[in-house]
Amino acid sequence: MSTFATLDEHPAKKVKMDETRKVIGTHNGTFHCDEALAVFLLKRTSAYANADLTRTRDPAILDTCTVVVDVGGVYDESKQRFDHHQRGFTEVFGHGFNTKLSSAGLVYKHFGKEIIASRLRVSVDDPKVETLWLKLYREFIESIDAIDNGVNQYPADLKPLYRIRTDVSARVGYLNPAWNEPFDSATLDSRFLQASSLVGEEFLGRLDYYGNAWLPARDLVAEGLKKRTEVDPSGKIIIFEQFVPWKEHLFDLEADLSIPEDSKPLYILYRDESGGSWRVQAVPAAPESFQSRKALPEAWRGHRDDELSKITGVEGGVFVHASGFIGGNKTQKGALEMAKLALTL
Template sequence: MQRHRTLTSAIQGFSQILQPKASTLLSSAKSSSKGLKTFMAEAAPAAKKQKMDQKIIGTHNGTFHCDEALAVYLLRQTKAYRDAGLKRSRDPAVLDSCDIVVDVGAVYDESKQRFDHHQRGFEEVFGHGFSTKLSSAGLVYKHFGKEIIASTTGSVVGDSKVTTLWLKLYKEFIEAIDAIDNGISQFWSQGPPKYRNRTDLSSRVGWLNPPWNKSVDSQEVDELFLKASKLTGEEFMGRLDYYANAWLPARDLIISGLSTRQNVDPSGKIVLFEQFAPWKEHLFELEAEQEIEEDSKPVYIIYPDETAANWRIQAVPVSPESFESRKALPEKWRGLRDDELSKESGIDGGIFVHASGFIGGNKTKEGALSLAKLALTM
């Protein structure tokens, strides 16, 4: 009876693979060990074919790094490799059996799905103004990044916003991984850095490797690699989520404000935002893209504060990181508050003007606009 139950249980497992024949064979097998043998003989090729159909990603074994950990994660976000298995080896025969290979093999050839960057003569860069040599992360992102972004955001690959996010994610996330893996210094001079940074993503992946004096087998290292791949992937997806759902909408607001600024003031030097959004980075990038002449660039930004109860007027800096303004608020307003500011400016609702003149506040949008227009003439 026990043997009968064991045979039946085994047959039921195989029946999921060969559904058309399963019920017939299962019935005969229940009463005969010969039936079980027949069923297993017919099921085995199907099970083998199912396993052979799975695509395989290959990368090197041993110590792992941020670039191939992220490359593997990114590939598993694509249609072609979503359910792919993984082989970690340096054996050419093993790698030749893989459908795609990253960070090993000394070959970069998209047509062969081979993406290594260690070979002599490799100088591939992302392009679009970026000159950092690519690692396996950058190579995979260059070829598959738009697809990943489009599928994640529910867009199409040809959407201009996908391209914008593709470039943004490379600049803010992928490029540093490429540079670190290729040993490219972050500094122009040869002097030592002012401080050490070991909290970046590449360093955190490095810390996941087993310590030098701990004996581990290859299976344990492979499990740690999967942990590293998940870590890099979650950070990438988190960053993509932010850029797609916060950074990009802010960019749209800044584009709209720039295009309608002549309606705010004929000079075009005042930009009005009806809601608060981080604007500084976008403004400088868009000014460059739109090739706005120096004498036509905005000097004041008007927007509601985070509570939307009051309004701010902020002078545009000469560069994103600078404390110097294109045109600071008038010196005689600086450091004044409330009624004293209103009296000096002649504009009701004054709240403050910073001592450096880079920002001020008013209780109403009309008051903030009046301050900006008056400041242009002073």
């Protein structure tokens, strides 16, 4: 059993220890990514920002803890007990996710919105919080749940061609002492704090990216989708005044808005990253597909500059890729003309 101080990385002020001091409990010995993250997340909540941490498997000591994660054989939110190892445990995140939760997923399910809202300095009811809560589960938490619960990423009969052991769960695992290193409580507790900080800071970094870059891009795509009939009455063309990562957002928003297949955009126009010429990109048939909903005309493909302008009848042609998935023009006007013409061919 070991008891030690709070994680230093939380910005909350430390308070004087007294009999009302809250304690987070988890198991001692070898640690895993899920409880390392669960503890970090709890330390980002108002309830447990200043809590102590106890690592033990002693039931009597765990009973005295305010909240317990990854040990104890009980999942009961009302009692603040978040274990997932007990027989009959089947809790999942919901919202279309069916991976069995680990302690990380359990804590995130109940406290994630508060943590996100606090980081963004917005109300927990802000629509952005729900969007990011689901996004972070899909992109960060779910794999931790799956790895800890031994859920195969692929069917068992599908043999991978190579291994990936640089994921965050593996990196946390490597922080455990090796077989020929000291395995005393002090060493393990110190390494656990390193692990909790590692996975926690990665979580916050991912949250910051989604909140500050991914979500604003989604807003721009939503605005472009809303105004597409102003670009062309068909609604098949979207214009972005700057480069923005649009593919993932476009497919998500089309699904959210239940846009009929025959009303979905076919071409995206945007200024290239250098800020010079304009691009006309065909929307792919699926997010990862190399096939387009409607590729640029075959007669244009593989041609450049004046030759392309002559073939299309549109001045300022730059290029059209041999596969027809993307083309370019020197001006927005020219790119729009190319896109409108492509709709008819």
